[in-house]
Amino acid sequence: MIRIDGVxxxxxxxxxxxxxxxxxxxxxxxxxSKFAALAxxxxxxxxxxxxxxxxxxxxxxxxxxxxxxxxxxxxxxxxAPRPMQDLIxxxxxxxxxxPIMADAANPREYAPFVEEVGMIYQDVAQxxxxxxxxxxxxxxxxxxxxxxxxxxxSVDVTADPKVxxxxxxxxxxxxGLIVEDTCRLExxxxxxxxxxxxxx
Amino acid sequence: xxxxxxxxDVEIGDNGEGTPRRVKIPGKSGPEDYAERCRNIESDMAxxxxxxxxxxxxxxxxxxxxxxxNVNNGNNDDAAGFKDEAEYFxxxxxxxxxxxxxxxxxxxxKGDIELVQMVRVLDEMDNVIxxxxxxxxxxxxxxxxxxxxxxxxxxxxKMVDIMRREKNSLGRLGYEIDRLSIxxxxxxxxxxxRADIIAPNCSALVGGLVAARLISRAGSLSRMAMMxxxxxxxxxxxxxxxxxxxxxxxSPKHGIIFQHRRIHNAGTGVxxxxxxxxxxxxxxxxxxxxxxxxxxxxxxxxxxxxxDYVFAAGEDGSKDEGKESGKAGGKxxxxxxxxxxxxxxxxxxxxxxxxxxNDKRRSAE
Numbered sequence: 001m002i003r004i005d006g007v008x009x010x011x012x013x014x015x016x017x018x019x020x021x022x023x024x025x026x027x028x029x030x031x032x033s034k035f036a037a038l039a040x041x042x043x044x045x046x047x048x049x050x051x052x053x054x055x056x057x058x059x060x061x062x063x064x065x066x067x068x069x070x071x072x073x074x075x076x077x078x079x080a081p082r083p084m085q086d087l088i089x090x091x092x093x094x095x096x097x098x099p100i101m102a103d104a105a106n107p108r109e110y111a112p113f114v115e116e117v118g119m120i121y122q123d124v125a126q127x128x129x130x131x132x133x134x135x136x137x138x139x140x141x142x143x144x145x146x147x148x149x150x151x152x153x154s155v156d157v158t159a160d161p162k163v164x165x166x167x168x169x170x171x172x173x174x175x176g177l178i179v180e181d182t183c184r185l186e187x188x189x190x191x192x193x194x195x196x197x198x199x200x
Numbered sequence: 201x202x203x204x205x206x207x208x209d210v211e212i213g214d215n216g217e218g219t220p221r222r223v224k225i226p227g228k229s230g231p232e233d234y235a236e237r238c239r240n241i242e243s244d245m246a247x248x249x250x251x252x253x254x255x256x257x258x259x260x261x262x263x264x265x266x267x268x269x270n271v272n273n274g275n276n277d278d279a280a281g282f283k284d285e286a287e288y289f290x291x292x293x294x295x296x297x298x299x300x301x302x303x304x305x306x307x308x309x310k311g312d313i314e315l316v317q318m319v320r321v322l323d324e325m326d327n328v329i330x331x332x333x334x335x336x337x338x339x340x341x342x343x344x345x346x347x348x349x350x351x352x353x354x355x356x357x358k359m360v361d362i363m364r365r366e367k368n369s370l371g372r373l374g375y376e377i378d379r380l381s382i383x384x385x386x387x388x389x390x391x392x393x394r395a396d397i398i399a400p401n402c403s404a405l406v407g408g409l410v411a412a413r414l415i416s417r418a419g420s421l422s423r424m425a426m427m428x429x430x431x432x433x434x435x436x437x438x439x440x441x442x443x444x445x446x447x448x449x450x451s452p453k454h455g456i457i458f459q460h461r462r463i464h465n466a467g468t469g470v471x472x473x474x475x476x477x478x479x480x481x482x483x484x485x486x487x488x489x490x491x492x493x494x495x496x497x498x499x500x501x502x503x504x505x506x507x508d509y510v511f512a513a514g515e516d517g518s519k520d521e522g523k524e525s526g527k528a529g530g531k532x533x534x535x536x537x538x539x540x541x542x543x544x545x546x547x548x549x550x551x552x553x554x555x556x557x558n559d560k561r562r563s564a565e
Contacts (some may be wrong), residue, residue, distance in 0.1 A: 112205045
């Protein structure tokens with residue numbers, strides 16, 4: 001990944017969401033994007049230019065646009081109509097984004113469009129995040145990664161984030177994934193954790 | 201096993217990957233045709249195999265023996281036949297965009313979504329107008345040291361008229377505020393008319409504007425239809441409700457429905473009862489509106505009757521007395537006033553508008 005003076009950057013034309021530019025490159029702000037936060041915390045994080053990504057919970061397409069700068073194709077799944085309008089606009093300019101309006105918990109809706117991917121990136125803020133990741137596993141090739149951005153507050157506001165975190169890891173492992181790495185996204189995002197798994 | 205993908209059907213061998221696949225699609229089509237096809241596809245996730253881009257590209261069949269098997273019949277219709285990867289992804293992208301756009305359009309044509317936005321704009325306009333008048337009045341007072349509102353009870357409307365007589369930018373501001381108020385009234389009427397169409401039963405019970413406000417507060421008509429009557433009753437009094445649940449304040453009796461004259465005109469003794477009955481009837485009306493979508497005159501008539509009966513019980517102070525006398529009175533009342541109520545609702549509500557600010561505060565108590 002491109003870093004200059006400790007700032008995460010991506011190639012591509014700017015002005016997607018008013019992001020800052022630096023030496024003609026787009027600044028990827030870790031305070032706005034959880035993936036950028038992960039890349040700051042774990043410097044070994046990388047995005048291969050040949051990678052296909054299934055992005056669940058694409059929202060307005062801010063993080064998606066940065067993904068698209070790095071990888072080959074992004075299948076961006078989003079459910080809500082309002083952010084979808086923005087996502088479509090982003091995908092008109094970035095030809096390697098495939099915007100899909102569907103519920104990430106119901107992969108049948110978008111199965112006909114998605115090829116085998118090397119990475120599932122999930123940021124859905126739903127109470128059943130682990131289950132959503134598991135039902136999407138058929139799209140992931142062997143050895144592929146799942147990056148799950150877990151917002152403890154979306155699972156259960158009252159419960160201890162630590163417990164939720166452990167429960168989620170257990171569900172993922174029971175579902176046949178190998179949890180490779182976990183980290184908190186402090187100081188960039190509060191009460192957020194990142195779980196990196198691999199499909200054996 | 202046959203898999204259905206967006207561009208066509210693919211035959212897949214039982215031994216998983218690396219087996220011959222065949223693509224079938226009747227002719228080449230544009231994104232719209234693919235989108236149409238995709239609306240009818242149902243994938244089974246149990247034995248799902250993700251599509252391979254190579255299967256859709258005609259030229260790849262030669263390079264890789266296990267891809268498209270369209271050589272044996274030489275029929276072009278039998279292959280998805282995208283020229284190359286670039287064309288494949290371009291078509292896929294345009295197809296999913298077309299699908300998403302039609303889904304968004306469908307979602308927005310439900311009608312209540314726009315209604316919700318209109319109500320929110322109306323509330324914002326109220327805010328803006330009130331604050332502008334307040335500010336401008338302060339300014340006017342500084343310009344005219346002899347002016348005082350004491351003993352004159354100058355209404356906001358009057359205040360704007362006074363300001364408009366000024367020849368400076370304050371006068372022009374007054375003019376703009378006036379125009380904004382006119383626009384607000386128009387919007388209010390439009391909301392009321394639209395609520396009559398989207399939620400005819402709720403509108404018949406409480407008037408278009410209050411119905412629209414309820415829908416807006418609930419989020420959508422479908423959400424309101426799924427709410428219990430007690431929730432509809434206190435819709436808009438959430439802060440009071442949660443204060444009550446948290447501590448020992450009394451429970452709120454009414455939220456937005458307080459704006460309906462049957463409630464704020466009811467005697468304090470029966471106001472809670474009228475709210476409860478109205479809340480219950482509204483919950484039913486919302487379900488009728490959502491699932492049936494047309495007016496149910498017999499329901500409206502009975503509901504009005506019931507509301508009038510409870511309302512009347514408070515009016516002659518006989519709320520705790522025998523039901524029989526009350527019922528008789530209520531019935532007469534209902535038949536006489538019921539139909540009229542429906543018709544005059546919009547106007548009555550319009551008149552009530554001025555009181556609204558005050559009512560809102562009281563209803564939260």
